[in-house]
Amino acid sequence: MTLLPDIKSTKVNLLGYDLAHMKAFFTEIGEKPFRAVQVLKWIHQFGADDFTQMSNVSQSLRNRLSDIAEIRAPEIVAEQKASDGTIKWLMRLDGGNSIETVFIPEDNRGTLCVSSQVGCALDCGFCSTAKQGFNRNLTSAEIIAQLWVANRALNPLAQLKDEAQSKHGKVQDSKNRVITNVVLMGMGEPLLNFDNVVEAIHLMLEDHAYGLSKRRVTISTAGVVPALKRLREECDVSLAISLHAPNDAIRNKIVPLNKKYPIKELLEACQYYFSGDTKKKQFTIEYVMLAGINDSEKNARELASLLKKLPCKINLIPFNPFPDSDFDCSKMQTINRFKDILYKAGYVAVIRKTRGDDIDAACGQLAGKVKDKSRRIKLDKMN
Numbered sequence: 001m002t003l004l005p006d007i008k009s010t011k012v013n014l015l016g017y018d019l020a021h022m023k024a025f026f027t028e029i030g031e032k033p034f035r036a037v038q039v040l041k042w043i044h045q046f047g048a049d050d051f052t053q054m055s056n057v058s059q060s061l062r063n064r065l066s067d068i069a070e071i072r073a074p075e076i077v078a079e080q081k082a083s084d085g086t087i088k089w090l091m092r093l094d095g096g097n098s099i100e101t102v103f104i105p106e107d108n109r110g111t112l113c114v115s116s117q118v119g120c121a122l123d124c125g126f127c128s129t130a131k132q133g134f135n136r137n138l139t140s141a142e143i144i145a146q147l148w149v150a151n152r153a154l155n156p157l158a159q160l161k162d163e164a165q166s167k168h169g170k171v172q173d174s175k176n177r178v179i180t181n182v183v184l185m186g187m188g189e190p191l192l193n194f195d196n197v198v199e200a201i202h203l204m205l206e207d208h209a210y211g212l213s214k215r216r217v218t219i220s221t222a223g224v225v226p227a228l229k230r231l232r233e234e235c236d237v238s239l240a241i242s243l244h245a246p247n248d249a250i251r252n253k254i255v256p257l258n259k260k261y262p263i264k265e266l267l268e269a270c271q272y273y274f275s276g277d278t279k280k281k282q283f284t285i286e287y288v289m290l291a292g293i294n295d296s297e298k299n300a301r302e303l304a305s306l307l308k309k310l311p312c313k314i315n316l317i318p319f320n321p322f323p324d325s326d327f328d329c330s331k332m333q334t335i336n337r338f339k340d341i342l343y344k345a346g347y348v349a350v351i352r353k354t355r356g357d358d359i360d361a362a363c364g365q366l367a368g369k370v371k372d373k374s375r376r377i378k379l380d381k382m383n
């Protein structure tokens, strides 16, 4: 068997640089900062992967960039399409790891579910990614690359066709976008890879890159409380909280992070996140339905009471079983009853449609391939 060597490069990968970082790069190499906007557009709006394509950049600068820099994304090693149109890509990273990214098409939008780490260290009991263990954080380039790669695969118009089009055409026309929403809900806990996630989000929101609105980019977190406070200051996108339980006793068992940051602290951090901003009207509570664990009528009433001061909507997620999982999904009748109780208490509660389950792309089923699965985060070492 031949093992492919890891790709090692001494060149700077510009794919993950946000505008500020890109300007700093051009200043450092003695170029004018406006080059940052040009190059950002070529990479993210036109899908360029080669500096020679950048026709409004001088030949000498193109040559220089080719010598010192690169635009390098993970390679797609497999693509699977589900019967409902959901697409899952397996992307190979340097170091032999791989991650999964999922595109979910709906009538009026297309959502890309992006990974932020190779595996996850938080060990939530109902999660397939958790069973894979944790290897490392993704770089900002590896995070934004998932959008870059999916954009090129889904929308050939977004790719560089010819110089005339790229010079004059606005190929990243927001009306024709295939990917309208991004959720950081794939492999990993995004707030444990804070700096790289925030840099990638800057690119998602950046007008010279993807130009998505804050409302259309969602970070899903199990509740890393100090990072939530920091996020509010640096990048206040939409929020989904993986709550999954109405009290600490249940949550301690299925989301171990709760022992470090119990529900009260987490919900106070959410309140702080939204304080003083009337535009961010509500956040989402994610609640996976586990038979006999968190799905009783008493649990539903407890949840309604717990959330009563918070501007949230509740997503009830039928559990997607995977090999070796210790849980069963609640019966549909139970989920409906749970929803009705929340509804009568005044909440918007929806049962999330399971998408892509025939290709293991449904919520909680992403696994990728994690080398060295032994790393776990010690909760008492986390800040």
Ligand code: SF4
Pocket (backbone or CB within 6 Å): 120, 121, 122, 123, 124, 127, 128, 129, 130, 186, 187, 188, 189, 222, 242
């Ligand atoms: S549910 Fe999210 S935070 Fe928990 S182990 Fe899975 S990926 Fe990590």
